[in-house]
Amino acid sequence: MPDPTPDPQRDVRPTLEAVAARAGVSRATASRVVNGGAGVRQPLVEQVRRAVEELGYVPNHAARTLVTRRNGAVAVIIDEPEFRVFSDPFFSRQIRGISRELNAHDAQLVLLLVEGSGDFERVTRYLAGGHVDGVLAFSLHTDDELPAIIRRFRVPTVFGGRPGHAAGGDAPQVPYVDCDNRGGAGEAVRHLVSLGRRRIAHIAGPRDQTSALDRIDGYHDVLPDAGRDLVADGDFTTEGGARAMAGLLDTHPDLDGVFVSNDLMASGALRVLRERGVRVPEDVAVVGFDDMSSVAEAAVPPLTTIRQDVEGMGRLMVRLLMERLNSDAGAWPESVITPTELVRRASA
Numbered sequence: 049m050p051d052p053t054p055d056p057q058r059d060v061r062p063t064l065e066a067v068a069a070r071a072g073v074s075r076a077t078a079s080r081v082v083n084g085g086a087g088v089r090q091p092l093v094e095q096v097r098r099a100v101e102e103l104g105y106v107p108n109h110a111a112r113t114l115v116t117r118r119n120g121a122v123a124v125i126i127d128e129p130e131f132r133v134f135s136d137p138f139f140s141r142q143i144r145g146i147s148r149e150l151n152a153h154d155a156q157l158v159l160l161l162v163e164g165s166g167d168f169e170r171v172t173r174y175l176a177g178g179h180v181d182g183v184l185a186f187s188l189h190t191d192d193e194l195p196a197i198i199r200r201f202r203v204p205t206v207f208g209g210r211p212g213h214a215a216g217g218d219a220p221q222v223p224y225v226d227c228d229n230r231g232g233a234g235e236a237v238r239h240l241v242s243l244g245r246r247r248i249a250h251i252a253g254p255r256d257q258t259s260a261l262d263r264i265d266g267y268h269d270v271l272p273d274a275g276r277d278l279v280a281d282g283d284f285t286t287e288g289g290a291r292a293m294a295g296l297l298d299t300h301p302d303l304d305g306v307f308v309s310n311d312l313m314a315s316g317a318l319r320v321l322r323e324r325g326v327r328v329p330e331d332v333a334v335v336g337f338d339d340m341s342s343v344a345e346a347a348v349p350p351l352t353t354i355r356q357d358v359e360g361m362g363r364l365m366v367r368l369l370m371e372r373l374n375s376d377a378g379a380w381p382e383s384v385i386t387p388t389e390l391v392r393r394a395s396a
Contacts, residue, residue: 062103070099121156122369125171125185127192129163136284136312137340138358139187142208145362146184153370155181168193175201182369184208189256198222206368208361210258210383223372223383225364227356229259232388233266236307236335236354239390241270243333245305249278251292251317253309260284263309263337278303282313289313293320304332305396311336311343311353318347318395333396349394356388 068078073092080088081096082105088096099105124146126133133139143159150157158180160171175183175197185194186208198205207224240248250267253260264279277299280292289308293316296303308314314336318328326332328349336344339355364384371381 062105064105066103067096067099067105070103071095120154121158121180122150122366123158123160123175123180123183125160125162125183125194126187127162127185127189127194128187130161132285133161137342138310138338141340141358142186142362145359146366147362148359149363149366153366162194168197172197172201175203181373182206184365184369186365187257188212189254190258191256195222204369204372206365206372208365210262212256212258212261221380221383223368223381225361225368225384225386226259227361227386228388229262230266230269232337232354232356233263233307233309234269235266235388235390236337237267237270239352239392240305240307240333240335240396243305243329243396245333247278247300247303248274248305248307249280249296249300249303250274251280251282251289251296251306251308251313253282253284253313255281260309267307282309284310284313286312286316286319289316290320291316293317297321297324297326306332306334308334308336311338311340311347311351314351314353314395315343315347318349318351322348329394329396335390335396339391344391344393347395352393352396353391354388355391357386361386 064078064082065075067082068075071078071092073096077088077092078096081093082100124143126139128139147157160174162168162171171194180203182204183198184206185198188194188207188209188211190212195211205222207222210224210226211222237248248271250264252264255261267279268274280296282288282292289312292313293306296306297320306317308317314334318334321328321332321334328334334351336351336353338358339353344351344353364386368381368384
């Protein structure tokens with residue numbers, strides 16, 4: 049049987065004083081190095097780091113917070129119902145990019161989901177408590193309360209997606225990371241036109257989100273004379289795309305092309321076309337948006353779509369936030385619009 053007698057040498061955690069003694073520096077110097085403070089010469093920094101590694105010292109989080117005034121945590125706020133966040137691969141990709149970049153900055157991700165107006169009070173209390181160093185917020189809607197809450201508590205923030213609001217008063221515009229939604233939509237429709245399609249419809253996303261509005265604008269950039277009846281509203285879900293496609297076929301049985309505002313809706317549209325006996329792409333060509341490989345490659349037929357680098361955009365959000373946090377003057381970084389590209393598969 050193992051000896052139950054505790055070993056004092058084994059169970060005692062190394063102290064900051066022990067680190068300072070091993071490195072041959074004062075406790076204050078060791079504290080500044082361990083907790084991320086500035087003003088220590090590089091040779092001493094290396095001595096302290098070597099002592100930390102040799103002793104297996106683990107820094108005290110509370111002490112680090114006092115020195116750096118940082119919590120080492122970033123809130124990721126998504127204004128969508130839980131079922132959407134965990135069923136839509138767009139969110140998992142963006143969170144993966146955010147998480148990987150936060151790990152590189154030794155910061156912890158705190159996920160906050162907002163399912164209804166009642167959740168804003170909970171988020172407000174959390175942000176007011178100073179638990180996080182900054183906020184990454186995405187999937188915003190035009191009537192969202194989040195921007196006002198963030199401005200109220202002056203929490204450094206980066207938005208995922210162009211926000212549909214303007215900062216009030218003297219408040220600076222919050223930086224955002226988005227893809228070229230309008231340009232990508234235009235490329236999708238131009239591709240359909242290049243295939244000889246002349247009756248092209250659009251299945252749009254929710255009109256309270258700027259990404260959906262920008263993609264509608266991109267559609268009309270190429271087809272300025274397309275009637276409103278050729279634009280069907282969806283909700284970025286598979287079932288929403290199926291309903292919109294069914295409605296378009298009922299009212300426009302002669303359509304020969306469809307640009308769909310995201311891949312999930314496109315997969316629903318393809319299902320309805322298949323059920324109605326409509327051949328893709330022979331009768332109707334279909335182009336999606338996002339290039340979610342788990343959806344686009346598994347579609348029948350595989351989906352031609354507009355690719356946006358969702359994971360890369362998540363990483364960019366973190367980098368902009370860290371730029372803001374590490375700026376001595378608290379400078380606001382510029383927003384970033386990332387390019388899109390057409391990925392051709394069998395549906396168009």
